[in-house]
Amino acid sequence: MTTDIGAAVSARGLTKRYGATTALHGLDLDIPRGSVFGMIGPNGAGKTTTMRLLLDIIRPTAGELSVLGRSPRDGGAALRRRIGYLPGELHLGTRVKGREFLAHYAEISGPVRKGAVDDLADRLGVDLGRPVRSLSKGNKQKIGLIQAFMHEPELLVLDEPTSGLDPLVQQEFHAMLHEARAAGQTVFLSSHVLSEVQQTAHEIAILKQGRIVERSTVAALRENAVRHVKVVVAEADAAAARAVLDALPGVQGVAATTNGAGTAALSATLDTHVDAFVKAVARLDLVDLTIEEPDLEEMVLAYYGTDVSAGADAEPAADEPEVVR
Template sequence: MDTTTDAAVTTRGLVKRYGANTALHGIDLDIPRGSVFGMIGPNGAGKTTTMRLLLDILRPSAGELRVLGETPRLGGAALRRRIGYLPGELHLATRVKGRELLAHYAEISGPVRPGAVDALADRLGVDLGRPVRSLSKGNKQKIGLIQAFMHEPELLVLDEPTSGLDPLVQQEFHAMLHEAKANGQTVFLSSHVLSEVQQTAHEIAILKQGRIVERSTVAALREDAVRHVRLVVAEADAAAARATLDALPGVSGVAPAGDGPGTVAFSATLDAHVDAFVKAVARLDVVDLTVEEPDLEEMVLAYYGTDLTADADAGDDAEGTTRKGARR
């Protein structure tokens, strides 16, 4: 397998089978060092399986992979110390305090800068002096994030990292990701919520039933995504506005959207032809115009159609066979 020094993660034809079920069907990935890469898909699409293969928690049925230039199976504990991992299903020892638990993880992960743990705890707002069993789900998730970040690993592998976090803490987490990237660290995170990934990732892969169905930069997705528009014109221009919208390329779903004193409103959807749209409606007597932010969620859901639930159920059956036995 050809690899380059710029790749933190490289996979070729990665396959994982659980008996008769195939969770991954030939995944090819190249994640550059120093980047934030997001993997999107419904629960059970194969995101967790992919991450566990990278950490040698699972072994591939076929294909090849390199993580930080090494084969996970041969890299062993030394390679894993260069990685920070947050599992999607976080299980913590509950009879100890948060600080004691993190001290234990530090012995496994390697050197942690003095003060790094306390600084992360302050940022995330978690009391490390409390027993883990007394913490809420969100605070346990914060402990998990601290153990992943605290040794400043070359690669962060984060499976559904904001699960249970309130919006303010999510913002702080996003800031931590930007700082990690600025420091040259690589981040590979998964989510079934696109809005979470698009705030931080430069590039994403969309996973469906164990296959990558789309790989693109977030910027390119935005350019291609559908926008919802609402156009309000003077009543005298209503017929001309309707004719203009119906004739424009990339405009669909034109429909009346109410009226007011001397005005008529239309709603529609618009693809990437924004420039042509703006120039065309500029010739009308426009009272108001609203062009919403590109709805990337709709675009991603279009890849799944009516199979979204089926995808999740099929993947859950396959991935679930390993969850109890997975090691951190």
């Protein structure tokens, strides 16, 4: 097998072992240029290991890897200047002020458009005149985002990018991602929270213990996700309504409750058989009907069972450089 050099990121059989522990098991991955691609998985699933391999911070045990048409190992500093990277564990202990810190990384990353740093600082709401070490976790994260975005790289690699950010800043970050994609940049971001990527990513890979267990568009995931439904009928019609629900394909866990006002509520979960469900319950004498939005979090958790903590093949912890180019 060979990697797709036309993709922003392409991997075949990518494997990483730390002694007896395998963090990645033969990963195959293609990320199209100009897309926003999200990788979902609990801590220890292998997300950070994958991203470090792209930056040549660590090197694969086996497999092939191409980033922007180059091998990370051969591309060197020239390739890294085409990438904006935000590590998942951002350690910023420097005494220098935010503006000086970013000026230093601007010299490393390459040309930065005049005014770009101030524009990003204004959007994210961070004071560049303060020493970096004095900033809160959220404001340090903003500094990390600025250094990743400021040189408008071809590829953005963002590991848990909204960690420590308040909801309003998260929305601004999402707008930045949409703008990056519109400008032709490629974004590869990771998270253990599905809602963080479903607002911005077109395609998602679900990672479990170093293996991709599902890859799909957000739209397809929504179509296949479980919905919670509730049918309210007159109490006298409850038995007949339950019989209808029990006979329908895709309906599970039917439970009935009465409210003392002469009605009964039947709750259940529903998979993709929405059309059959709606046509069947339309023949009932309904008091109320609720079909909730698909719960993507619930669907993703089904891949992990009840335990979403680091698995047996979790990637070992490692010290993260402050900011890596």
